Amino acid sequence: MIIASIHPPSACNGVDHVYWAASPQGDFTVKSAYDLLDQSRVQERDSYWKIAWSWKGPQSIKIFIWLVLHNRLKTRAELATRRLNIxxxxxxxxxxxxxxxxxxxxxxxxxxxxxxxxxxxxHQYFFQSNLADWMSANLQVQSTSVGNKLWRVIFGVAIWRLWFWRNRFIFTKDHWESSAIALDIKVRAAEIQRCNSSLTATVKSRVEKWIRWGAPTWPWVKLNTDGAKKPSGHAGAGGLIRDYRGVWQISYCANLGCCSVTSAELWGLFHGLSIAWLHGYRRVIVEVDSRCILQLVSNSNPTINEHLSLITAIQELIGRDWLIQMNHIYREANAAADFLATYSLVFPVGLHYFQSPPLNLLTILNNDVSGVAHSRLVLL
Ligand SMILES: [Zn+2]
Structure with a gap:
């Protein structure tokens, strides 16, 4: 391919000489070599991005595929290179x-x-290629046949579950037979494939939108809040404040005992606003993923209901001498607050602050600040 793209030598062109194609003068420079390498890295990053996000299935698996393509799994080899004693x-x-x-x-x-x-x-070549080739060969669309599409789904689910079973073995020494793991993978893949098929059937009335969290512009800060309720009835709220660089400032969570999800979301908002006020922030963009909550707190004449005192308290906070922007966002862009709301349930009932971001929140914070997007089908 490379040879085919080079013009063959000819006596008319004078004496042949060495020419460095990456600089206009033909002279080698370290900078031009770096630029050349960086260009191929950018192309590689772009193609990895496409492979991960074109995979049809749950976001958690897409993110996992993305991590694998970037060699980010914390394998023992990876941990050993970080000089951890492993x-x-x-x-x-x-x-x-x-x-x-x-x-x-x-x-x-x-x-x-x-x-x-x-x-x-x-499967002659299946066990022979390197990681990047293996991933792209099995995850990219090579034909439109149903069997090929199903294999892509199975492959994505399989690597995700194999990592799960590896971790399970490391931490609990629990080990399942390969037949049971293969069956687990096939059942999950079939379920995803069913969802994909029904989505394709209704896709005409919807349009794909890329959802991502975005940092506010200076001097604003952004407060994301959320509430969560478990099937057991236990509910919690949580939220966090980040600055214009997307840097974490404060996060909190509140285990609320048993209450409705609306109450939980209102509590998340109330605590978030109170904390923002107490910390002296005076320009705050607030993001929640519930339109219902926005309607409740924007109603200047709220009807009498079980949430009235909480709504009134939130309205009093919003009405103070500061600038507040209330926005609705899709839940995909509210993952950090959603995590904190659920995380609240591991703490005793009450409000809890964090001096530094909880460890499990770091991945979400990194994804948010680096602009990781999630696709969502929204109604036209
Ligand atoms: Zn092994």
Whole structure:
């Protein structure tokens, strides 16, 4: 390919000489070499992005695919390179290096699962390629056949579940047979495929929108709040404030005991506004993912209902001498507040502040600040 794109030498062109194609003068410079390398990295990043986000299925798996493509899994090999006091070997099979391709494909425990999933298919090259080629070959659309689309779904679910089972083994020593894991993967993939098919049927009336959290402009800060309720009836609220750089400032959560989800969301908003006021913020963009909450607090003449005192308290806060912008966002852009609302349930009843972001929140904060987008079908 490269040779084909170069014009062949000819006597008319004078004496042949070495020419560095990455700079206009033909001279080699370190800067031009760096630029060349960086250009290919950008193209690589773009193609990884497309592979991950074109996969049809739950966001959690898309994010997982994205992490794998960027080699971000915390395998033992990866942890060992960070000089953590850890052996890089595989705890399951004893192989010398537990890297991403080993966990997801080459470890005998994973391989046994793949052989069950690949049954009847040609898998001559399946176990030979490197991680990036293996991922793109199995996740990209190569044909429109139903079988090919289903394989993409199975593959995405499989790597996600194989990582889950690897972690389960490491932390609890629990191990399932390959037949049971393969069945678990097939059942989940079939369910996703069913959802994909029904979405395709209704897709004409909807349009795909990319949803992402965005930092406010200086000098505003952004307050995201949310409420959550478990099937057990337990409810919690949570929220956080970030500045114009997207940098975490404060987060809080409140275990509310048993109450409605509307109450939980109102509590999330109330605590968030109170905290923002107490910390001296005077320009605050507030984002919630419930239109109902926005309607309740924007009604200047609220009807008498169980939430009235809370709504009145929120309205009193909003009416103070500061600038407040109340916005609705899709829940995909409110993941950090949603996490904190659910996280509240591991604490005793009451309000809790965090001196630093909880560890499990860090991934969401990183995704938000780096602009990770989630696709959502919204009505036209
Ligand atoms: Zn292994």
């Amino acid at each position: 052996e890089p070997s595989c705890e399951r099979c004893g192989a010398g290096l537990e890297n991403t391709i080993h966990v997801l494909r080459d470890c005998p425990y994973s391989k046994a699962v793949w052989l069950r999933l690949l049954r009847g298919n040609n």
